[in-house]
Amino acid sequence: KRTHYASSISSTNAQISNFQKSILAVSSAFTAFFDPGRGDMIATLGETTGSIFVNRMRDNMLRDKTGRRILRERPRIHSNTIDIPYLRSLQLGTFGKEYANFLDGQKVTPDTRVKVQYIYDDELAYVMQRYRECHDFFHALTKLPVNVEGELALKWFELAQTGLPMTLLSSFFGPLMLSSKEQERLFKKYVPWALQCGSQCKFLLNVYYEECWNKNIEEMRKELGIYLVD
């Protein structure tokens, strides 16, 4: 079991003023909408609009024992801190194996997360970074695929959990890109599930995922209060 402990997360790039932040928020929103491939723009949107909510997320973490430990130790999720071959070797039905299967099946790696740039407080920057890096774990836990529908459903789920404006904007404007049939399915099946499950389950950033590899995933879901979409 290896985890990488980060001491200082926040970027040391020259800081931007509040005026620049507001322009950046608006322009990144438009760019992200018209060019969904620009993951960095969605990340920027999250950082520039999220200030109050990232604070709330940090306070949520401080209220929980494991959350406090995570904030102290600051583990990072990266392909050199997570031993994926080891996870593949685990038993079927464990969280680690499910996660490894998810990564292989959807052909993604944990390295695709953009680094936090515009949050200047160390701890808040870490919270944002952790939130981004845990996104794949949410996929594994909720068993949502990585297609547009699955991502939107997960965005609604994150909206219920974190309240970040970026999730709100993605949830509202993302479905505009879908066909009417897909939209119907999204709003009839996925969104009610996402809002109900997201608001009643445990705050998912308070889970020390790096220590749960061997846990049975069904047990984990029960513990956390997550039920799958039917």
Added chain:
Amino acid sequence: MFSRIQFKRAIFFRPIIANSNHIYNKGLRRPFSTSLKLQLANTTVNFSEQQPQHDTSQEPKTHFGFKSVPEGMKETLVGQVFENVATNYDVMNDAMSLGVHRLWKDHSVRTMAPGPGTKLLDVAGGTGDIAMGFLNYCKEIHGDTSAQVTLLDINPKMLEVGRQRFAKTPYHNTSQVTFEIGNAENLLSIPSNSYDVYTIAFGIRNCTHIDRVLREAFRVLKPGGRFMCLEFGKVRNPLISSIYNLYSFQVIPIIGQVIAADRDSYQYLVESIRQFPSQEQFAEMIKKAGFTIVGEGWEDLTFGIAALHSGFKL
């Protein structure tokens, strides 16, 4: 009571985080980006590897934006900036200047008023705006196809973008346009007294030694040849100046981040504009290089945001 300066600070200046370990509080008032800092650190290592006898601390320093760097390093750093911006260069120019840069370049070519058969050396020509404008002018105004332009740039990537742009025009594969890699400070491949017009548009401020560029320009021009330099200048009007500064420092790096995902290169760009000498000072430098100036020697464009300098080799 919230004073005006406090209001300005709250909105436009960077926040000071009193208790954080942030590098901003370590006495570096305007930290340049980490990415370029790392590059600076890396290039320092490379530099000392190449010339082990050279003591970088003794070497004269020059400006790179608002930062001070050893002279030998500026070329490398500028090279990296232009490598990063090359693919989005034209889009960014349009976005940043709201298309006005096209008017400036058109005006330069019209002021140049080249006759048929003119040979132009477009230095730091990059993506080829001036070169293209020149050839189009000759074709449209004189119906001339004997005009020639040599598009010279120090950066291979920028030149490549220029090549691709020309490939879509009727000048492709003709003798009218040739592409060359070269350093404006030392035009080894260009014989003396060989060009009718020499232009350098928005390139000279990126050169380390402007006086050497001007001397080379003088050398390669034929007697009677014209030197033209389009470059950013200083704005005199205080109202325009404050709006321009606000726009440059607040908006342009953000546009850079949104369109090109590269705020730092555009931060360098706006800082390098401030470091360039004023129109009067630059006109003096042109005179010193041996050129003959007509009138003041320059023309302000858009309130002095850009300026078109001109000199003749007589």
